[in-house]
Amino acid sequence: MMPETSAPTAAERLVRRADELRRRLPPDFRDQVVTSLYAEAGRIVNRVVRTRPGRRLSWEQRIDRLVTSPVFGLPLMLALLALVFWITIVGANYPSSLLARGLFAIEAHAAAWFEAWGAPWWLTGFLWHGVYRGLAWVISVMLPPMAIFFPLFTILEDLGYLPRVAFNLDWLFRKAGAHGKQALTMAMGFGCNAAGVIATRVIDSPRERLIAILTNNFVPCNGRFPTLIMLASVFVAAAFPPALASLAAAGAVVGIVLLGAVFTLIVSWGLARTVLRGEASAFTLELPPYRRPSILRILYTSIIDRTIFVLLRAMATAAPAGAVIWLLANIHAGSASLAQHVASFLDPLGHAIGLDGVILLAYIIAIPANEIVVPTMLMVYLGTGMMIELESLDQLRALLVDGHSWTLLTAVCLMLFALLHNPCGTTILTIWKETRSAKWTLLGALLPLALGFLVTFAVAQAVRAWG
Amino acid sequence: MSTPFPSGHDCSHCPAGAQLAQMGIELSHHDHLVALAGNPNTGKSSVFNALTGLKQHVGNWPGKTVTRAEGAFAYRGLHYKLVDLPGTYSLMSASQDEQVARDFILFGQPDCTVVVMDATALERNLNLTLQVLEITGRVVACVNLMDEAERKGIDVDVRALSRELGVPAVPTVARTGRGLHELVETIAGVVSGAIPTRPRKWRQNPALERAVEQLVPLIEEVAPGLPSARWVAYRLLDGDHTIRQSLLTGELARLAAAQSAPAASGSRLIALEGGQ
Numbered sequence: 001m002m003p004e005t006s007a008p009t010a011a012e013r014l015v016r017r018a019d020e021l022r023r024r025l026p027p028d029f030r031d032q033v034v035t036s037l038y039a040e041a042g043r044i045v046n047r048v049v050r051t052r053p054g055r056r057l058s059w060e061q062r063i064d065r066l067v068t069s070p071v072f073g074l075p076l077m078l079a080l081l082a083l084v085f086w087i088t089i090v091g092a093n094y095p096s097s098l099l100a101r102g103l104f105a106i107e108a109h110a111a112a113w114f115e116a117w118g119a120p121w122w123l124t125g126f127l128w129h130g131v132y133r134g135l136a137w138v139i140s141v142m143l144p145p146m147a148i149f150f151p152l153f154t155i156l157e158d159l160g161y162l163p164r165v166a167f168n169l170d171w172l173f174r175k176a177g178a179h180g181k182q183a184l185t186m187a188m189g190f191g192c193n194a195a196g197v198i199a200t201r202v203i204d205s206p207r208e209r210l211i212a213i214l215t216n217n218f219v220p221c222n223g224r225f226p227t228l229i230m231l232a233s234v235f236v237a238a239a240f241p242p243a244l245a246s247l248a249a250a251g252a253v254v255g256i257v258l259l260g261a262v263f264t265l266i267v268s269w270g271l272a273r274t275v276l277r278g279e280a281s282a283f284t285l286e287l288p289p290y291r292r293p294s295i296l297r298i299l300y301t302s303i304i305d306r307t308i309f310v311l312l313r314a315m316a317t318a319a320p321a322g323a324v325i326w327l328l329a330n331i332h333a334g335s336a337s338l339a340q341h342v343a344s345f346l347d348p349l350g351h352a353i354g355l356d357g358v359i360l361l362a363y364i365i366a367i368p369a370n371e372i373v374v375p376t377m378l379m380v381y382l383g384t385g386m387m388i389e390l391e392s393l394d395q396l397r398a399l400l401v402d403g404h405s406w407t408l409l410t411a412v413c414l415m416l417f418a419l420l421h422n423p424c425g426t427t428i429l430t431i432w433k434e435t436r437s438a439k440w441t442l443l444g445a446l447l448p449l450a451l452g453f454l455v456t457f458a459v460a461q462a463v464r465a466w467g
Numbered sequence: 468m469s470t471p472f473p474s475g476h477d478c479s480h481c482p483a484g485a486q487l488a489q490m491g492i493e494l495s496h497h498d499h500l501v502a503l504a505g506n507p508n509t510g511k512s513s514v515f516n517a518l519t520g521l522k523q524h525v526g527n528w529p530g531k532t533v534t535r536a537e538g539a540f541a542y543r544g545l546h547y548k549l550v551d552l553p554g555t556y557s558l559m560s561a562s563q564d565e566q567v568a569r570d571f572i573l574f575g576q577p578d579c580t581v582v583v584m585d586a587t588a589l590e591r592n593l594n595l596t597l598q599v600l601e602i603t604g605r606v607v608a609c610v611n612l613m614d615e616a617e618r619k620g621i622d623v624d625v626r627a628l629s630r631e632l633g634v635p636a637v638p639t640v641a642r643t644g645r646g647l648h649e650l651v652e653t654i655a656g657v658v659s660g661a662i663p664t665r666p667r668k669w670r671q672n673p674a675l676e677r678a679v680e681q682l683v684p685l686i687e688e689v690a691p692g693l694p695s696a697r698w699v700a701y702r703l704l705d706g707d708h709t710i711r712q713s714l715l716t717g718e719l720a721r722l723a724a725a726q727s728a729p730a731a732s733g734s735r736l737i738a739l740e741g742g743q
Contacts, residue, residue, distance in 0.1 A: 014686060014689055015714060018700075022678075030705065041594050044632070045589055048589065048628045049622065052622065
């Protein structure tokens with residue numbers, strides 16, 4: 001053993017020497033290490049592996065060439081995304097209205113029993129038209145799209161397609177000064193932004209990881225998809241002939257997703273040149289082999305791990321939110337309810353950005369979870385603290401357009417605002433847990449919100465100026 | 468799934484089977500520590516589950532699992548603790564999952580590290596194996612998914628691979644249990660020293676090689692007996708903060724001293740998960 005005193009000095013000398021030597025190494029020595037490692041692996045494989053001419057391997061390689069091709073890679077990705085949304089929109093329509101009808105029928109019966117037993121009106125209202133109705137809305141609006149979207153998404157994940165998306169988008173992120181694996185964390189964000197923020201752990205450099213955390217909210221999560229899908233179905237699809245309607249709706253949702261990607265890149269670029277300055281780091285992303293997805297595992301992962309988990313979380317926030325809405329709409333001060341007071345107070349601000357006070361109120365109540373924005377909005381619009389049973393999208397359209405003077409501008413601004421606003425409470429909490437910094441958490445919450453106000457304001461003013 | 472290790476009597480044709488027992492999460496005492504490394508999607512968890520009898524949930528996102536699973540098995544009267552490391556493609560980046568795997572192989576001081584490889588994509592899997600060989604020579608290469616390789620018309624000469632790597636290589640099909648007896652026997656051999664290993668070091672570019680050669684004697688001075696001085700040199704040149712700190716605090720020197728002492732591995736394990 002060495003004497004205790006000499007060990008630290010030797011270690012310090014060593015570390016200092018290493019720093020000196022590092023500075024003298026060629027700047028691309030990491031790439032060279034990887035290259036020599038691959039060369040060594042290649043040499044061994046040449047001696048050890050013999051491949052009989054087989055069709056299967058070339059088939060895989062041919063697909064890879066197509067999927068990651070500079071020309072077809074991105075269009076193919078968009079087409080796949082559009083297909084997934086289209087299947088979700090078309091498939092969710094019928095089960096959604098079926099569920100809504102069933103759940104609201106239960107409410108009507110239960111409320112009738114309560115009245116028959118002589119329960120006070122406020123108890124019936126609070127429990128059934130408040131808490132229960134909030135839950136029923138969340139389940140009927142969210143469950144069918146999730147039960148379709150998540151398995152489809154898990155299939156792509158299981159096939160090994162997602163790393164190839166990251167591969168295709170790498171150059172874009174590199175130009176923005178961010179990490180190519182950010183595309184993977186964005187893909188997780190589709191499911192849930194909180195999950196996307198946790199997934200940034202795959203990014204090595206703290207700087208690039210922060211960029212990925214701060215921009216993850218620009219990917220519309222599952223809680224916001226129902227809003228987007230509803231608006232696309234009600235307003236965008238209505239402008240097209242029925243044969244093209246669902247396709248147009250899917251196209252509009254893809255457009256919003258793309259816009260989110262554009263904002264991700266712009267904001268990443270801005271961050272990488274201001275508060276998070278630095279070079280994009282190189283990384284090796286091996287493309288895993290294509291595997292036939294295992295049906296059982298897909299069902300388990302997408303239904304239990306994702307759908308039920310997200311749904312339970314939404315229900316946990318929808319129930320108290322339903323109660324709050326019912327109270328706001330049923331406690332009167334003067335001639336109007338509290339909800340109407342707050343909404344008319346927010347109205348000028350809402351109008352300036354193409355929305356109205358009710359929508360802003362809905363977003364404030366929905367901070368714990370974005371899933372309940374639409375139900376909240378409708379509840380306040382209907383004034384009574386109760387929603388009518390909307391059995392078709394046409395009825396919804398009639399309510400918004402005729403009853404509350406919505407225009408295409410309102411719908412467009414709301415779609416933009418759904419994409420660009422503060423992250424939900426869970427995501428903000430997750431950002432704090434991952435960064436342990438009040439500064440970054442605050443920036444992560446306020447940056448998208450400020451951008452949302454800016455963009456919707458510009459759009460609203462521009463459209464109004466043009467007439 | 469078929470049981471890879473039927474109870475002793477039914478398994479007269481496989482000598483090792485009679486001596487192996489799955490021990491699940493029975494971790495109270497163990498004689499040897501075995502680490503399980505490998506790329507994601509190589510059937511690493513299948514190997515882990517088959518040996519320990521546990522049913523670990525399989526995750527398919529690199530980075531999602533940044534912790535490690537632990538289990539145990541007994542073979543010929545000795546208890547082995549098996550640690551399933553996060554699946555990684557490399558050990559060179561600073562992402563959390565790779566750091567967990569890297570730190571465990573280096574600081575956790577396993578008596579043997581099993582690298583599970585996908586026989587259908589050997590080249591990609593060799594990248595990780597070669598990096599592990601830089602850290603430790605006590606390695607068993609487990610060439611898994613042999614059935615898939617056969618179906619795809621890929622012949623892997625496992626003996627030649629073993630010669631090239633300088634460590635034993637065992638062909639397996641973990642899902643059905645094929646080759647797992649040989650794997651356990653080989654692990655036991657490497658742990659006891661009955662199977663000697665001469666790990667292959669890969670050739671670097673000359674500038675880096677010279678820098679490494681200058682650092683290695685200094686590292687050996689600070690931490691005599693460290694088997695992975697070359698790897699530590701690479702990490703220092705790469706600016707690895709963990710390695711740097713462990714050198715400055717003398718932790719690495721203590722580890723090296725413990726490692727060169729006669730085998731008494733049970734109590735040496737350092738818990739690293741708290742440091743993350």
